[in-house]
Amino acid sequence: MQPEEKFNKTIQTKLPETDFRAHLRETSSQMNLKREAAKKLFGNYELARLRASYTKWKVNESLDKFLIDFEASVVRKGGKVIWAYDVQNAQQEILQIAQKHTKGKVVYSRSAVSDEIELKSFFDSKSIPLKALDFGDFILNESGTDFFTENTPLLSADVQQVRNQLNQSIRVSMDAEVADIAADIRHSIRKNFYQAELAITGATFLVAEGGLVVQSENSAAARMSYAFAKTHLVVAGIDQLLPSLNELDLFTTLYATQKTGENLQSYLTITSPTERDDIDGPSEFIVLLLDNGRSNVLASQDQRQALSCIECGACNDVCQVFNYIGGSKNYLNNQAGPISQVVKPLKSGLAEYGFLSEHSTLCGKCTDVCPLKIDIHNHLIRNRRDAISEGVIDTAERFTWFSWSKLMLSRKNMNRQSSLRNFTFKSFFRKQWGEERELPKIAEKTFNQIWRERNGL
Numbered sequence: 001m002q003p004e005e006k007f008n009k010t011i012q013t014k015l016p017e018t019d020f021r022a023h024l025r026e027t028s029s030q031m032n033l034k035r036e037a038a039k040k041l042f043g044n045y046e047l048a049r050l051r052a053s054y055t056k057w058k059v060n061e062s063l064d065k066f067l068i069d070f071e072a073s074v075v076r077k078g079g080k081v082i083w084a085y086d087v088q089n090a091q092q093e094i095l096q097i098a099q100k101h102t103k104g105k106v107v108y109s110r111s112a113v114s115d116e117i118e119l120k121s122f123f124d125s126k127s128i129p130l131k132a133l134d135f136g137d138f139i140l141n142e143s144g145t146d147f148f149t150e151n152t153p154l155l156s157a158d159v160q161q162v163r164n165q166l167n168q169s170i171r172v173s174m175d176a177e178v179a180d181i182a183a184d185i186r187h188s189i190r191k192n193f194y195q196a197e198l199a200i201t202g203a204t205f206l207v208a209e210g211g212l213v214v215q216s217e218n219s220a221a222a223r224m225s226y227a228f229a230k231t232h233l234v235v236a237g238i239d240q241l242l243p244s245l246n247e248l249d250l251f252t253t254l255y256a257t258q259k260t261g262e263n264l265q266s267y268l269t270i271t272s273p274t275e276r277d278d279i280d281g282p283s284e285f286i287v288l289l290l291d292n293g294r295s296n297v298l299a300s301q302d303q304r305q306a307l308s309c310i311e312c313g314a315c316n317d318v319c320q321v322f323n324y325i326g327g328s329k330n331y332l333n334n335q336a337g338p339i340s341q342v343v344k345p346l347k348s349g350l351a352e353y354g355f356l357s358e359h360s361t362l363c364g365k366c367t368d369v370c371p372l373k374i375d376i377h378n379h380l381i382r383n384r385r386d387a388i389s390e391g392v393i394d395t396a397e398r399f400t401w402f403s404w405s406k407l408m409l410s411r412k413n414m415n416r417q418s419s420l421r422n423f424t425f426k427s428f429f430r431k432q433w434g435e436e437r438e439l440p441k442i443a444e445k446t447f448n449q450i451w452r453e454r455n456g457l
């Protein structure tokens with residue numbers, strides 16, 4: 001199935017699900033309130049946004065230099081950096097690492113990049129068990145439920161379904177209360193954590209100076225995962241860099257404010273390869289840096305600002321489209337919402353994914369809330385512009401707009417009978433408008449006709 005067809009199908013399934021939508025809206029509005037409260041604790045929030053956006057602009061403009069600095073620092077401390085060009089390349093590199101670790105378990109804490117490289121389904125396809133250490137992800141993996149929002153992944157989980165599935169996988173009793181289910185899950189997670197040999201985590205930020213990996217989280221799953229593991233593998237995007245530790249206080253507070261509406265998340269870990277004097281920690285430290293189309297975004301001078309995203313999710317919660325359809329899987333990406341609609345077509349090609357940029361009201365709320373001041377709605381317009389100039393819109397759409405403009409630019413046609421105008425309107429827009437909604441009716445008389453009548457012209 002083509003991406004556009006898949007996307008349209010998802011919308012058709014999601015639109016009638018009123019309960020799901022109500023949950024989604026409730027969660028989004030709660031999150032927005034928490035964010036507003038957390039913002040008040042900044043002395044000057046606008047200045048913080050400005051400083052952060054300037055820092056990321058500097059990084060994007062010299063990304064090659066910062067990446068080399070990061071690699072050199074990791075290698076100097078005894079770690080290793082792997083460059084992965086695309087998803088398949090990343091999967092093969094990770095597979096080779098996993099195949100060297102067969103004595104213990106492979107555990108992971110889910111991140112945007114682990115979703116992007118489809119880590120869980122790739123391991124399943126190779127029959128290598130991959131255990132989630134995050135509570136929510138553990139439930140979703142074991143119960144086979146899909147997640148619909150990144151910040152609240154259990155939103156769509158059905159307790160009875162979870163109970164049934166966990167009964168088979170970790171022997172949760174069929175009459176267990178929610179608290180008992182939670183205790184059983186914790187017990188299983190701990191077992192996996194003690195037996196971990198390879199831990200795969202994401203990163204919230206990478207710091208070029210010193211080759212550091214920063215993880216900001218509330219569950220401690222990332223921190224916990226490599227406490228006992230021999231090897232810590234970090235999967236991150238090449239766009240996650242900060243120049244030095246000096247910027248970390250600004251970015252971790254902005255991230256926490258917009259991600260979960262807090263001033264700092266519960267666990268902030270800064271890690272790097274274990275050094276000679278360290279008494280514990282993984283003996284092997286590897287960072288896999290993923291490109292997967294980010295270079296295409298970087299190559300576009302007027303769009304590269306999109307790489308500044310820190311994946312806080314604030315633009316999702318204010319977006320009307322997101323509040324109808326939910327999380328990243330529905331956007332055919334590892335990210336959801338308006339920023340995904342900008343970046344996915346740039347990364348994977350306007351021809352296949354340009355349609356994503358069309359699904360927006362362009363209200364600009366996403367731009368207003370973005371802590372990095374990314375001009376999201378104008379980037380959507382730029383994608384639309386480029387899709388037209390690259391000729392990737394289909395013939396039917398081209399013909400529709402050609403005929404529509406011919407019609408609208410002719411006063412004689414405009415003043416024809418309203419039934420004819422309604423017929424033309426329906427013929428052009430019925431499909432795009434969808435069967436679920438009534439097309440608005442065009443008024444019987446145009447403004448021009450009313451004006452002429454009133455003035456006896």
Ligand code: SF4
Nearest residue numbers: 309310312313315370
């Ligand atoms: S683009 Fe969206 S997810 Fe990214 S930093 Fe801005 S508000 Fe957050």
